[in-house]
Amino acid sequence: MPNASTKKLSSVAIIGMILSFLNAPTRTPWCEKIAHMNLDAQDDVLEYAIASATPQMRRWIGGRESKKLFAQSIEVRSEPFEATVFDLVKNWVYDKTGLLRSRVARFTARSQTHWDKLASEAIELGEATQTYDGANFFSATHSTGKSGTIKNLVVAADVPALNVTTPNAPTAAEAVDIIYGLFTHFKTFKDDAGEPIYEDLMSIIVMVPVKMGAAFQQAVSATILATGGSTKDNPLLRSDYQVEVIVNPRLTSDTVIYAFTKENDPALICQQQGKVELSNKAEGSDYEHDTGQWEFGMKADRSVGLFCWQAALKATLS
Secondary structure, X not given: OOOOOOOEOOHHHHHHHHHHHHHOOOOOOHHHHOEEEEOOOOOOEEEEEEEXXXXXXXXOOOOOOOXXXXXXXXXXXXXXXXXXXXXXXXXXXXXXXXXXXXXXXHHHHHHHHHHHHHHHHHHHOHHHOEOOOXXXXXXXXXXXXXXXXXXXXXXXXXXXXXXXXXXXXOOHHHHHHHHHHHHHHHOOOEOOOOOEOOOOOOEEEXXXXXXHHHHHHHHHHOOEEEEOOEXXXXXXXXXXXXXXXXXXXXXXOOOEEEEEOOOOOOOEEEEEEEEEEEEEEOOOOHHHXXXXXXXXXXXXXXXXXXXXXXXXXXEEOO
16 A cells, blocks of 8 residues: 555656656757757658858959859658657556656656767768768768868878877877867868858867767866876867867767867758657556556657768767
């Protein structure tokens, strides 16, 4: 028998609990920082236009020279996803231990972490996914109009700071040099009119595997850096650069890092058609009659697509 103070819950109350966590999520997916979030898509497949180069001011000689705003586009197709949990009715009805609420919170949080899962999968497939210019999303051979060759797939030959003592365990001092190298490489990008895309770039997001997390976190926060047998002031803290580090446990390589900027079009599109839908088999259902259990499920039609390659770098340490 439950304690007298234990409140008996109905499936309606449990659905309400799930909805409260969905409407006030306990975490924000990191992919929101590098993606356009379209969470009210009206169709399964949507086309997203990529902006062409914003015209630079020119000497007015003759008539005006107008330029088309959008040059290319990609399609993103939503797919159905679900998550379902079940348990004995008595475990749903009587939350005697107080653990039900935390378990429901973790269940609904999966609808948010799922965005990061999809984003990680898309990013890791970027070197094998063709984009609008005919090259793969991460490539050393991008070119649009007068941009020249642009590499957003880089190694130490392109960014010398990627050459470190231990490729899967750089020091904080080496991480600072890598961050400066990524800023510098972004600033070499030119648009289809041959103009710099990131001449005023002051902020990037760096995504690293777990093993590099401490070094890169120290790189953006530590006042003093160890360098061999001595120390030095952290130059990054004296600069105007803003760097956010995301430690992503879903990355499969321990020698690869990524960098992103949202000062151009975003690197990703996160698309969802409608809201997360809830369903249940509870009071009065055949399922309850046959099994003595209740089942609750979530469903969402969503997808994450690679969008603007100019907003992303994939870098391999060596």
